[in-house]
Amino acid sequence: MAEIPLLSVRNLVVEFPSRRGTLRAIDDVSFDIAEGEVLGMVGESGAGKSLTGAAIIGLLEPPGRIAGGEILLRGERIDNLAAEPMRRIRGKRIGMVFQDPLTSLNPLYTVAEQLIETIRTHISCTERVARERAIALLDRVGIPAARRRIDDYPHHFSGGMRQRVVIALALAAEPDLVIADEPTTALDVSVQAQIIDVLKEICAERGASVMLITHDMGVIAETADRVAVLYAGRLAEIGPVRDVIQAAEHPYTQGLMGSIPTLTQTDTRLVQIPGSMPRLDAIPKGCPFNPRCPHVMDRCRHDRPVLIARGSKREVACWLYEAVREEVHHG
Template sequence: MTEPLLSVRDLVVEFPTRRGTLRAIDKVSFDIAEGEVLGMVGESGAGKSITGSAIIGLIEPPGRIAGGEIWLRGHRIDNLPREKLRRIRGKRIGMVFQDPLTSLNPLYTVADQLIETIRTHIDVGEKEARRRAIALLDRVGIPAAARRIDDYPHHFSGGMRQRVVIALALCAEPELVIADEPTTALDVSVQAQIIDVLKEICAERGASVMLITHDMGVIAETADRVAVLYAGRLAEIGPVRDVIKHAEHPYTAGLMGSIPTLTQTSKRLVQIPGSMPRLNAIPPGCAFNPRCEQAFERCRTERPEPLARGGGRQVACWLYDRAEARHD
């Protein structure tokens, strides 16, 4: 297998608080291959966005990366000095945020912001940067880009602004794009268009995508692989089709059961009892054990590590270690 574009190993992110240190991310590992779209799902607070911020080195203090390693194309990036990390941001890793209404600086025109970003990373003149900016806006589907480039963000609608944000994230041709819930703040009617634009452009430039969302529908249509996070830990990761069709981790299974489908109209949607534990009250053993119907003794005492299940899947659940456990 070729070297992955991005490799996250045992990432730990901690937030020191007055009442002790909270672990927002607890030993999460995953890879993103060249040109691959990795979906990252989980409930609010499961640590999806923080994982994204950690990769790009923008965790808000006092939060910090307390352990683990992040490798980009064979170079470790989590311990780089600030200035070197800054040169990677935007240039090699682009990021798209959730709310296009607040992602753009209201006091500068779209042209100002695009040209500034392009010229920060690429050694081109004002004119060339502007030409590239217009081409990019045109590519993300903004009509009459040459005319509209001098407009301010408030002249654009939400969907159009998110297109501008995508253009900004992509303007230095990064190898990896982290899209943090890029469609959550948008109208349902525009969501699909934005995902399409993002996916197409990344595909034609060979950029990998880490798509953070809680919308399983988007993941199913867009991603190649999916990682499921629960309480800051990786529950399951694998090819999207396998995980959706045959979820192995009980949490993933519950998550899939809670999605309405058109074919089974009569059946009641499955609901996982209880709610995700707060970060300062994660139970010993498997974080999911109090809500899990299949939990047994070992789940309450020992934390499951991700187990390789073949076909590129990993599941952090003792259910799949039973045979081995009995064997002992």
């Protein structure tokens, strides 16, 4: 029997009804996250990466709604759960880390109160045990003098330290999956590296899977096992990090990789993808990338490409590879 993935997203569709018709922000996105795996989800603003995360944890802002597909956690559907059972899954089985640590912490409660509350909501234990657990957690995420600082309020901590507290909070109930949405975007580079290391280590230690949502390919390269590239609400390419970064196959991913300035390159021009990502109400027919694609073919303007398997671990939504496959087949 095939192993059931920890998280399985099948043909997810997220829609926003609006006065001028329904906008499809996520269109037929499918992916799995295995036990203990770190999946990176990368894309530019408006690609739908944060929405995918919000849909999984049932926190879509109305009027946004899941209009199709299913989300399975260890084989059980969680996309159609009522508010209360979903609330129990959030925190207990799926932890969350958001971009801005100041908005994920309540400014009126001390870090101790927030951590102890979270621990006791999901795990039955005494206040004292919960407090010891909280201190151990803070210590583990690298907060110096955790025993003393646990009674401080969030504003007493610096940005990087606050994000550590948020990570501790996300892991307090020992979830199976942590969804981290741009966890380091608000931080300086030197602090970013520390936070990535903490997140990576602590999740590996506890066997938690991570879905890391970011616009920064560098962060993905350092952290993820596999990466999914989103474009205009659709999956462009998914595969092992090394393959996607070093030999991208989708023309969009290729353009994206080439447009990133690196520390080692000489004074060459950056690859430039003409135009910008389409707005939700103007997604082109066929492949959404076709007006910007250097390899566009007639077919791309009419037929939407399906995910084509490339080897055992990789899938690309591009007709270029269908042609290759057919040629091989006929030859």
